Amino acid sequence: MLEAKNLSKKYGDKVAVHQLNLAINPGEIFCLLGANGAGKTTTINLFLNFITPTEGQVSIKGINVAKQPLETKKHLAYIPENLMLYANLSGLENLAYFSGLAGKKFSKAQLIGFLQEAGLQDAAHKQRVQKYSKGMRQKVGIAIALAKNAEVLLLDEPTSGLDPKASNEFAKLLQKLKEQKVATLMATHDLFRAKETGTHVGIMKEGQLVEHLTTQEINHSDLEKLYLQHMN
Numbered sequence: 591m592l593e594a595k596n597l598s599k600k601y602g603d604k605v606a607v608h609q610l611n612l613a614i615n616p617g618e619i620f621c622l623l624g625a626n627g628a629g630k631t632t633t634i635n636l637f638l639n640f641i642t643p644t645e646g647q648v649s650i651k652g653i654n655v656a657k658q659p660l661e662t663k664k665h666l667a668y669i670p671e672n673l674m675l676y677a678n679l680s681g682l683e684n685l686a687y688f689s690g691l692a693g694k695k696f697s698k699a700q701l702i703g704f705l706q707e708a709g710l711q712d713a714a715h716k717q718r719v720q721k722y723s724k725g726m727r728q729k730v731g732i733a734i735a736l737a738k739n740a741e742v743l744l745l746d747e748p749t750s751g752l753d754p755k756a757s758n759e760f761a762k763l764l765q766k767l768k769e770q771k772v773a774t775l776m777a778t779h780d781l782f783r784a785k786e787t788g789t790h791v792g793i794m795k796e797g798q799l800v801e802h803l804t805t806q807e808i809n810h811s812d813l814e815k816l817y818l819q820h821m822n
């Protein structure tokens with residue numbers, strides 16, 4: 591569903607991503623760990639076609655992202671650390687707008703259904719997003735993914751700054767999307783969530799994927815040890 595082949599990105603002499611090979615299948619949640627500056631956001635931005643590779647390629651559903659960016663964007667939803675929503679519009683209006691941009695038209699009842707599925711409390715649907723907590727904004731992001739029927743989810747530190755309850759709710763939503771066979775790539779600093787929520791973890795260091803494991807084959811404490819080893 592998501593694939594990077596010999597993917598490299600340089601900024602002048604600075605190597606941000608180096609010879610990355612990665613494949614994420616439907617129903618997998620791949621958590622990308624790594625220190626600040628390791629190359630996680632660059633990898634996600636390459637999948638989004640925000641930037642173009644220096645070498646290699648990324649594809650979504652077998653379609654080359656750099657060659658057919660509009661086609662690949664149809665299949666994905668993206669939730670960054672701070673989701674850009676229109677502050678003066680309600681959650682419901684934002685959802686109608688962003689799903690409309692993706693070419694989808696829904697009745698009000700259907701839109702409310704997506705917000706409910708994403709766990710946004712009914713009382714908030716018609717409130718301005720300005721008043722939302724970060725967790726509520728992230729739920730609108732999930733509702734947009736549901737409305738788009740996105741098969742691919744790209745997440746860049748989506749739970750950073752969320753309190754444990756909101757972070758737990760977000761993790762449950764990811765599990766739900768996993769059951770619907772969504773393929774997820776998530777950059778995160780949260781080792782605990784990566785192990786709990788992910789099906790796979792990768793550790794990036796200086797642009798390279800230095801570890802790639804399933805979460806079943808490692809326990810929390812060994813994952814932490816491995817991570818810290820790569821920080822030295």
Ligand SMILES: Nc1ncnc2c1ncn2[C@@H]1O[C@H](COP(=O)(O)OP(=O)(O)OP(=O)(O)O)[C@@H](O)[C@H]1O
Pocket residue numbers: 601604605606624625626627628629630631632633777
């Ligand atoms: N536009 C840019 N111009 C120059 N260098 C860049 C640019 N974007 C990223 N870099 C560099 O590329 C490297 C990888 O950055 P990236 O943002 O992908 O790391 P990250 O793993 O997401 O870090 P963080 O955990 O802090 O978000 C860093 O050394 C960064 O300084």
